[in-house]
Amino acid sequence: MRKTLLASVAALAVVPALAACTENASDKNGGKGGDARALTVTSSADGCELSAGKAPAGTLTFDVTNTGSDVTEFYLLGSDGLRIVGEVENIGPSLTKKLTVNAPAGDYFTACKPGMVGEGIRAAFTVSPSDDEQETSASDQELIDQAQANYRAYVQDQSGQLLEKTKQFVELYEGGKDDEARALYPVAREHWERIETVAESFGDLDPLTDAREADVDFAAGEKWTGWHRIEKDLWPPAKGYQALKPAARKTYGDDLLKNVTELDRRIQATGADALSYPIDAIANGSIGLLEEVAKGKITGEEEAWSHTDLWDFQANIDGARVAYEGVQPLLENKDAALAKELTTKFAALQKLLDQHRAGDGFVLYTELTQPQVRELSDAVNALSEPLSRLTAAVTS
Numbered sequence: 337m338r339k340t341l342l343a344s345v346a347a348l349a350v351v352p353a354l355a356a357c358t359e360n361a362s363d364k365n366g367g368k369g370g371d372a373r374a375l376t377v378t379s380s381a382d383g384c385e386l387s388a389g390k391a392p393a394g395t396l397t398f399d400v401t402n403t404g405s406d407v408t409e410f411y412l413l414g415s416d417g418l419r420i421v422g423e424v425e426n427i428g429p430s431l432t433k434k435l436t437v438n439a440p441a442g443d444y445f446t447a448c449k450p451g452m453v454g455e456g457i458r459a460a461f462t463v464s465p466s467d468d469e470q471e472t473s474a475s476d477q478e479l480i481d482q483a484q485a486n487y488r489a490y491v492q493d494q495s496g497q498l499l500e501k502t503k504q505f506v507e508l509y510e511g512g513k514d515d516e517a518r519a520l521y522p523v524a525r526e527h528w529e530r531i532e533t534v535a536e537s538f539g540d541l542d543p544l545t546d547a548r549e550a551d552v553d554f555a556a557g558e559k560w561t562g563w564h565r566i567e568k569d570l571w572p573p574a575k576g577y578q579a580l581k582p583a584a585r586k587t588y589g590d591d592l593l594k595n596v597t598e599l600d601r602r603i604q605a606t607g608a609d610a611l612s613y614p615i616d617a618i619a620n621g622s623i624g625l626l627e628e629v630a631k632g633k634i635t636g637e638e639e640a641w642s643h644t645d646l647w648d649f650q651a652n653i654d655g656a657r658v659a660y661e662g663v664q665p666l667l668e669n670k671d672a673a674l675a676k677e678l679t680t681k682f683a684a685l686q687k688l689l690d691q692h693r694a695g696d697g698f699v700l701y702t703e704l705t706q707p708q709v710r711e712l713s714d715a716v717n718a719l720s721e722p723l724s725r726l727t728a729a730v731t732s
Contacts, residue, residue, distance in 0.1 A: 373397065377448065379408040379427065384448030384457040392466035393441045395616070395731045400424055401432040406451040412437055412461070413445040418539045422620055425452070426631040436727040438616040441465040453551075476666060483662040484613045487621075490658055491531050491613075495603040498527035502596045506589040509566060512582070518570050522639075522647035522697065525563060529651030530658070533624040534611075535599060545595045548640065561591050564640070571641035615663060619727040622659035625652045626720055634713050636701040646698035649712075650689060657682050660723070663730050671729045674722060681719040688715050 373396045376387040381404040400410040407428050412421040412435065421444065422437030441463050447456035472480065501524035508517040528535060528546065536542045543551070545562040552560045566588055569580045580588065603611065632638040633649040660678060667675045688711060692699050704712075 375399070377401065377410055377446070378403055379410060379448035379450060379457075380404045381406065381450055382457070384410075384446065384459065386446060386459070386461070389459065390462040390464060391439070392468070393439060393463050394466055394468075395436060395438050395728075396463075397728065398424070398435040398437075398446075399432055400427055400435065400448075402427045402429055404450050405429055409449040409452050409456075410435060411445075411447040411449070411456065412439065413447060413458075415443040415445075417445050417458070420537045420539075422616070423624065425624070425627045434724065434728070435620075436616065436731060437620065438614060438731055439463045453553075476669065479666040479669070480615050483615060483618060483666065487613045487618050487659060487662050488611070490662075491534055491611075492604055494527045494531045494655075495600045498524065498531075499596055499600040501527060502593055506593045509570070510582075510586050510589045512585075514570055518642070521563075521567065521570065521642060522644035525644075526647055526651040526654075528563075529628070529648045530655035531603075532628055532652065532655065533621040534603065536624075538599065538602065541595050541599050545592065545599070548638065550637075561588060562595070563592065566592065567639065568641050573641070615666070616727050616731050618659050619663050619730050622656045622663075622726060623723055625656035625659070626716065626723055628652045629656075630713075630716050630720065634709065634716055636709075639701065643700040643702045644698075645701040646689070646692055650698065653682075653685060653689065656723075657686075660726065663726070666730050667726065670732055674725060674729055677722045678719070678726070681715075681722065685715045685719055688712060 372388070373391050373394055375391060375396065375398050377398050377400040378385040379400060379402050386398075396412075398410060398412070400408075402408045407426060409423060409425045409427065410433075411423045413419060414421055421439060422435050424433045424435040427433045444461040444463060445458050446461045447458045449456035501520065505517060505520045505524045508514075508520060532546075535546070543562075546564070547560060547562055548564050549560060549568065552558045554560070568577070569585070569588075572579060602609075605611065629649055629652045633645045633652060636643065636645050638648055639645045660682065664675055664679070667678075692704065692708070
């Protein structure tokens, strides 16, 4: 079966849910307001309640409200429990966010993830065949085809550059050339960050490659590997840290390169194994990359030792902008005002970020003042609201 943009190669058994994800008994036959494709989700500390456990094929919307005390996420997963069809992240307490996704008939899982950790609270979800799916005009289809081809080429190019830079980085790190490795670290990671939503979709690769120390459950026996494990060794804490010996450096370096090589293999695959890029996934990818900025880069939590968060910030914005510009011609046909607003706010955010450039890169995150951080955060929030409407607009 042809894999979608957010596809995992391995088809593993679904991990048992933390708690039952339930269907609201008051609306079992459809979504809110009688629209069977418009569903509501209530995410609490120990529950994930949907207004319906099924919907007809087509463009589905999930209005996700967080009634718990921790930040939560919501996912629509493929039948293997790994393939991410759509996701909405960083939903704070008492807030509501919308996920819009085009779902063909088939079996799925929904998942809420209170605290944004673990496997989440899961339940089966069914999308049934439908005869009333919206038809796409020939002119719109031409724009969609072009957007898909362009985005595929972009992702493949960035993946190829990521692999090449990772090879160079690992060689420097394993060879003990720390100053050169530190200089290359944020540059190499830019290619990862530009396609982070695609990389994250491979549930078996992302945690091995990009997990932060705070994401790892050491008590449960999880091992910490990847970029940030090496980052800590290159920028060690002042006290209490034991530097890795050459043999350990080689182990972590080789493991990082192995996983990045596998990521590139999957992204570059052709034929039956090739990734496809549905228009809703491209739009959701733009939204997701801005969410990555909001939940990690703007707080300085991503690069806890190197403090190169602004390189990541820029790369996420690059990826979000490229994904948006790919669907922009289609959006201009459907909602010209939204297209103009998004173009203006992307430019405003970039102008603000450019103020923190230094040489070929940026100042360290620790050099930003609190007013400067708030200014960046406000600009991200100003872009986030209209960008959240992108997928619904281009799939309407």
